[in-house]
Amino acid sequence: MTVQFPKGFEWGVATASYQIEGAVHEGGRGESIWDRFSHIEGNIQNGDTGDIACDHYHLYKDDVALMKELGVKTYRFSISWPRIFPNGTGDVNEEGVQFYRNLLEALHEAGIEPAVTLFHWDLPQKLQDKGGWLNRETADAFATYAKTCYERFGDLVPRWITHNEPFVHAFLGHYFGEMAPGMKDLRATLQVSHHLLLSHGMAVKVHRELGLQSEIGITYSTSSVYPANKHVKDKEAAELYDGMLNKWFFDPVLLGSYPEDIKSRYEEAFPLDFIQDGDLDTISQRIDFCGINYYFRTIIAYDNTVPFWNGREVQKEHAERTAMGWEVYPDGLRQRLLECKERYGNLPLYITENGCAADDVVNEGKVDDSFRISYLDRHFKAMQEAIEQDGVNLKGYYLWSFLDNFEWAYGYDKRFGIVYVDYETLQRVKKDSFYWYQQVVKENGLPS
Numbered sequence: 044m045t046v047q048f049p050k051g052f053e054w055g056v057a058t059a060s061y062q063i064e065g066a067v068h069e070g071g072r073g074e075s076i077w078d079r080f081s082h083i084e085g086n087i088q089n090g091d092t093g094d095i096a097c098d099h100y101h102l103y104k105d106d107v108a109l110m111k112e113l114g115v116k117t118y119r120f121s122i123s124w125p126r127i128f129p130n131g132t133g134d135v136n137e138e139g140v141q142f143y144r145n146l147l148e149a150l151h152e153a154g155i156e157p158a159v160t161l162f163h164w165d166l167p168q169k170l171q172d173k174g175g176w177l178n179r180e181t182a183d184a185f186a187t188y189a190k191t192c193y194e195r196f197g198d199l200v201p202r203w204i205t206h207n208e209p210f211v212h213a214f215l216g217h218y219f220g221e222m223a224p225g226m227k228d229l230r231a232t233l234q235v236s237h238h239l240l241l242s243h244g245m246a247v248k249v250h251r252e253l254g255l256q257s258e259i260g261i262t263y264s265t266s267s268v269y270p271a272n273k274h275v276k277d278k279e280a281a282e283l284y285d286g287m288l289n290k291w292f293f294d295p296v297l298l299g300s301y302p303e304d305i306k307s308r309y310e311e312a313f314p315l316d317f318i319q320d321g322d323l324d325t326i327s328q329r330i331d332f333c334g335i336n337y338y339f340r341t342i343i344a345y346d347n348t349v350p351f352w353n354g355r356e357v358q359k360e361h362a363e364r365t366a367m368g369w370e371v372y373p374d375g376l377r378q379r380l381l382e383c384k385e386r387y388g389n390l391p392l393y394i395t396e397n398g399c400a401a402d403d404v405v406n407e408g409k410v411d412d413s414f415r416i417s418y419l420d421r422h423f424k425a426m427q428e429a430i431e432q433d434g435v436n437l438k439g440y441y442l443w444s445f446l447d448n449f450e451w452a453y454g455y456d457k458r459f460g461i462v463y464v465d466y467e468t469l470q471r472v473k474k475d476s477f478y479w480y481q482q483v484v485k486e487n488g489l490p491s
């Protein structure tokens with residue numbers, strides 16, 4: 044075995060509700076902001092929506108059987124808030140509860156441990172109609188939703204993740220506008236990000252008050268940020284960008300404060316008066332682990348036309364890239380894991396997402412995705428170095444994704460799965476990477 048992982052390292056796969064479930068008008072489910080956003084012409088490539096997606100809602104037993112064949116120990120998926128509370132608050136939808144209990148029981152039967160994400164961006168539209176995450180009361184609604192999930196599913200869930208990628212939901216949904224709800228306002232974005240983090244802390248507090256045996260954490264999108272050159276301006280811009288992208292979300296939870304460098308720049312433009320006394324105490328409730336979603340590194344060049352962080356992303360010429368155009372840079376994963384250990388201490392970490400999009404095609408019932416195997420192989424090597432050489436407390440890995448699925452604004456064009464989905468027939472086809480990953484899981488290491 045060329046590359047061996049520690050005994051007990053947890054290998055898994057990941058998905059998210061809106062991207063795979065479909066059945067958006069079934070089982071009592073209410074409307075989400077992604078139903079609304081995806082049905083607005085021009086928002087999603089090819090006019091795709093999550094109305095059917097992988098039809099996991101009806102095919103979950105087959106999918107769990109495939110996961111069992113794969114041999115993974117754990118499966119990360121998200122609960123659709125509007126399936127539990129169709130109006131965001133108020134009456135619980137018992138059909139929605141039953142769907143997730145059926146899924147959790149099927150996973151239990153298969154010996155697969157669930158890691159449940161409470162929020163993976165599909166906010167009930169009824170809450171959006173009242174301001175969404177701009178409204179501090181949405182944090183209260185989230186705490187009630189979380190408590191209900193703990194009470195209804197807690198006997199079958201050993202690992203809870205409050206939020207998936209607050210940076211992406213806040214900034215891509217409220218500043219860059221390419222994701223639901225499609226806003227473009229920086230102050231609103233910072234207010235949203237604060238209320239997301241506040242709701243995280245409130246949900247952790249409820250988890251502790253219930254005395255649950257399960258563990259709870261949060262998942263961040265993250266990237267290792269590099270200056271384009273050695274010029275001091277590029278280094279300063281990279282530092283500020285790292286503050287905007289990473290520290291703004293990690294620090295309040297893990298250090299109990301916002302990063303001063305970028306915070307003072309924001310405050311020159313507008314008061315951050317949505318931060319109330321006591322909020323940071325709530326936000327920085329002790330957590331049991333931190334989830335890291337890593338796909339690529341970020342290179343920043345100084346650009347004073349960009350407000351606040353004065354930097355713009357630049358692309359390395361002739362770099363190897365995935366079908367998303369993202370640079371393949373495994374060393375950035377090791378770098379980011381080490382940065383987390385050095386800044387936040389050796390809190391247990393899980394890679395809660397990593398993987399790549401590729402232009403997969405089925406040929407005589409098979410999918411040759413050797414590019415994806417190579418991407419994963421190199422990232423696994425980087426992870427193993429982080430553990431063995433840097434002493435990072437990395438406990439497990441969730442491959443994104445188990446199934447090809449609805450890739451947000453890109454629709455179904457971008458395939459991340461190790462299982463191919465034919466969207467005409469909904470047939471699943473195991474890619475070569477499925478069999479390769481099956482071997483990695485079995486051997487707890489890379490095939491020699």
Ligand SMILES: CO[C@H](O)c1c[n+]2c([nH]1)[C@H](O)[C@@H](O)[C@H](O)[C@H]2CO
Binds near residue numbers: 062211337450459
């Ligand atoms: C920039 O990468 C982000 O961290 C990121 C990448 N991804 C994500 N976040 C989301 O959590 C998933 O829902 C996406 O399907 C997945 C693939 O795009």
